[in-house]
Amino acid sequence: MTSVGIVAVSHSAPLAKAALALAGEMVREGTGPRVLAAAGTADGGTGTDAAVIADAIAEADSGDGVVVLTDLGSAIMSAELALEFIDPELAARVRVVPAPFVEGLLAAVVRAAGGAALDEVAREASGALRPKIEQLGGDAAAATASAPAAGDVAGATGPSTGGAGPAPSADAVASATVRNVAGLHARPAAVIAGAVASFDAEVTLAREDSPQRAPVSAASPIGIATLAAAPGVSVLIAATGTQATEAVEHVRALIEEGFGEELVGEASATPTSDAAAPAPRTTDPTPTGPIGVSAGRVVGPAVVLRRTVREPSADERVPDDARDGAVSLVREASIRVTEQYRERASAVEGQRRTVIEATADMAGDATLVGGVEALIRGEGLTPTRAVWQTAAELVEQYRAAGGLIAERATDLIDVRNRLIAALRGDEPPGVPARREPFILVADDLAPADTVTLDPAVCLALVTEQGGPTSHTAIIARELGLPAVVGYADARSIRDGDLLLVDGDSGEVVVRPDQAAQATATGVITLPPFEGPGQTRNGHRVLLGANVGAPRDVARAVERGAEGVGLFRTEFCFLDRETEPSLDEQVAAYREVFDGFPGQRVVVRTLDAGSDKPLPFLTNDDEPNPALGVRGLRTARRHPEVLDRQLAAIARAAEGSRAEVWVMAPMVATAEEARDFVARARAAGLTTVGVMIETPAAGLTAVEVMREVDFVSLGTNDLAQYTMAADRQAGDLADLANPWQPALLRIIGLIGEASRETGGTPVGVCGEAAADPELACVLVGLGVTSLSMAARAITRVGGRLADVDLDACRRAADAALAAADPTEAKAAARAALG
Known part of the structure; x- marks a missing residue:
């Protein structure tokens, strides 16, 4: 009788031990095969070790071979690697089987206990799911049909259940x-x-x-x-x-x-099948009604983006002897268009860069280009027709997939149009060049359309298609442009038509009358702000601009900003493999400081992590980056990066007339605030504060304020963490609304803490500051400065000048007493009058 050994490879020692105990109960005591566990790491942690597996195989073998079962993932690799550590003769009689870990182990133990040979034991283990599937009404034959015979390949690692399988030659x-x-x-x-x-x-x-x-x-x-x-x-x-x-x-x-990206919860992670599972929730790429996706209400003339690429003829054919040349033309066009996309991507940052780089990949994609080449060689289609036809098939597949994938069909159409233009020698389609302010209207916008938009000239976006998560919406919010998507009558708008666009309500009015025009808060004739920022009765509220790079300085100065309430320093660090040098940082910071002589510039230290990963500073394997090592927390691992940045800020401030303040993002405790203040002052900076973006810091604001010179509220993140709602998730936009009473009540607590600590300055630099009505409420809650996109300063300053401080306080009390955001906003407006 043969005596086949069994090795159970698991990441978890307790799991392996329990599985072995269960398997042992299936046979009479003393009759079972030699079964060993190779589980966990040497220090008792979770993982697998090829050397331990090799030792277990050698110990389990009595000459008749060993069946190895693995639990998941890297356990398979470790088992395969173990075969390289052992004698080749022993490796030849080892079977790493595609069996379920627990069921396979039980089946193997029972079969080996009966004296079965090696391949019989392996085959029995591989078919171990059959009884369960039959019991539950599944297709047992399909479940095991794709499993290879255990004796066919030593170390086989194919799947044990039905479905698409690997090629037979897969390594x-x-x-x-x-x-x-x-x-x-x-x-x-x-x-x-x-x-x-x-x-x-x-x-x-x-x-x-x-x-x-x-x-x-x-x-x-x-x-x-x-x-x-x-x-x-x-x-x-x-x-x-x-x-x-x-x-x-x-x-x-x-x-x-x-x-x-955002992950689904455990309950929603169950695999689904095409036939039986409910379809996933999708975002309709062509909404049934207009949707406001980026706030603001503006008036301006329309510039209509027309896609003028005509459909190529389907009747023309390329002669056999010219088809190689036609294929070469397609390849050259693909390279040119890819390079054009990458040039556009290199000129921008953030999500705009990400989406344009993804589109560049499409232009050179083997599926697209290969499909075009096949139509030219096989059917003799012209290069332009082959591009048109291949793209049409892929667009159909994208739209059939639904959700975000459907929305990306617009990007593929843009690639198609640019390839055809390149093949014809035409100028690529895109946004017309304009020097005067305009509102851009289109059927939909691809990244290549929007990536180079200048917010100083483009006032708003209106598209016939698109949804809350489309590129139009993402880029509009990043640029601070009002935007409406899903406007069905977009095609009826003509160049030069005057439009009123409301990115909050989704309203689009073509040729509005004078009364409607007067309701706009950002009309193109809006003059620059002339300070000082204050209420009607003279209560001072400093109105600053948010600046993300030196290029934003001119616009902030032009719009009348009273300094900078948020200077984001990430521009120095993003898209780099290594940390910028001290001299590089000094030069970049000084360029911003010099734009505001005699005015306050509040510098936020590096806010890396979450949606702004850096290869030299953050980990790319955090399970929940938004709650992980981001902002000030990166100094826990790399304090030297923070210290060098503080030194650079201090050196840049020495040669400038600006009043430089510095603050740290993502602070949760008074202890963190104390440590940051000590570091900043050691670098030579005198006015030091922190950002309150977590409920923890808001609830302990008194203790935090006793450690710092000022605080600034990042209302975007504070809303996200207060409401447990990702700020990027369109489905949760109502929860991230800055009018949420829960958020306002936390801000109210911070205002009270300011009064309790003798008037600690409280700024707001999130999007809430740009809402004129909400700005008044914030002042009523105790906020002393507001920072926003430069274009919003005039309307916020104008609204504050229309009300006195008592009205702001009444509006704040009314909003705090409300039950929901809609009620809070209505109550505040009524109180402001």
Whole structure:
């Protein structure tokens, strides 16, 4: 009788121990096979160790072979690596089987106890899910049909359940469940494609719940997006090549970690099938009614973006002997268009850069270009027609996928239009050049349209399509432009038509009368602010501008800003692999300081982390970056970066006439505030404060204020953390509303703390400061300075000048007593009169 050994490889020692105990109960005492666990790390932590597995295999073997079962992920890699550590003769009689860990272990132990040979034990383990599936009414045959015979391949790692499987020649495979709420849309697809390019391996992805779907190349963002892999879908990753294992594990980690985006909860992460599962919630790319997606109410003339690329003829054909040349033209056009996109991306930062880089990847995508080449060679279509036809098929797949992927069809259409223009030698479509202020109107806007928009000239955006999460909405909010999407009558607007656009309500009025025009708060004739900022009875409220880079200085000065209430210093650090030098920082900061002689400039130290990761400072594997090591917390790991920045700020201040204040972001405790103040003063800075962005700091504001010279409220993050609502999530926009009574009550507590500590200055530098009515409420709550986008200063200053301090306080009391944001806003307006 044979005596097959069994090794259970698990990340968790307690799990392995419990599984072995359960398996042992399935056989009579003393009759079971030799079973060993290779689980956990040497220090008792979670993980696997190839050397430990190799030792366990050697100990379990009695000459008849060993079956190895693994729990998940890297356990498979560790088991495979262990085979390289042992004698080749022993490795030849080892089977790493594609079996479920617990069920497979029980089946293997029972079969081995009966004296079965190695391959019989392995096969029994691989089919261990059959009884469960049959009991629950599933298809047991489908569940095991794709599992290879255990004796076929030593170290086989294929899936044990049905669905799309790896190619028979795959060197490595793994499964990953999509966890980010948007699924594998354009940006994650581009991230995966960029990642696999660095490995010597060919990698494919397939949906495990859809065996009828062919695998797609992981080097193709378009191909990945067409999988329509929504949250909860299980993706099979397969690779061949010398670095197949590394590539598969890297892609698996990217998918499982969610690409740094918002993750679904555990309850919503259950894999779904095409046939039986409810469809995921989607955002209609063509809303049924207009939606305001970026606040502001403006009047201006329309400039209509027309896409003039005409459809190429479907009747023309390329002769056989000219088809190679036609393919070359397509490849050259693809390279030119990709370079054009990347040039545009290099001129901007933040989300605008991210979305344009993702579109650049589309222009050179193998799925798109390969499809075009196939139509030219196989059917003789002209290059322009082949581009048109291939893009049309892909756009249809994008729109069928729904959600964010559907919204990215606009980007693909833009790529199509630019490729055709390049092939014809025409100017690419885009936003017309204008020197006078205008409102841009379009069917929809691609990143390439919006990425170079100048907020000093473009007053607002109106599109026929798009949703709250479209690129139009994202970029409008980043630029501070009022925007309305889903306006069905956009095509009827003509160049030069005067428009009234309200990005709050979604209202668009074509050719408004004088009375309607007078309701706009940001008309194009609005003059610069002439201070000082104060209420009608002379209560002083300093009105500053938010500045994100030296280029913003001129606009802030032009609009009458009384200094800078928030100088974001991230521009020095973003898109770099290494920390900027001390001299680089000094020069950049001084450029801003010199723009405001005799005025206050409040500098925020580096706010890295969360949506602003830095390779030399933050980790890219945090499970919840918004609640992780960001802002001041990065100094816990890298205090030297903060100290160098403070030294640079101090040196830049020495040569400037500006009144430089400095503050730290993401402070939660008085102890953190105390430590930052000590660091800043050691660097030579005299006026030091902190940002209150967490409820913890708001509730302990008295203790925090006793440590600092001033505080500034970042109402965007304070609302996010107070309401537990991601500020980027369109579905939760109502919770992140700055009129939420809960947020206002925390601000009220901070105002009381200011009075209790002898009048500690309290600023607001979030978007709440730009709302004229809310600005009055904030003043009533005890806020002493407001900082906002430069274009909002005139209307905020004008509204404050119309009311006295008592009215602001009455409005604050009314808003605090309200039950919801709508009631709070209405009550405040009534009190202000």
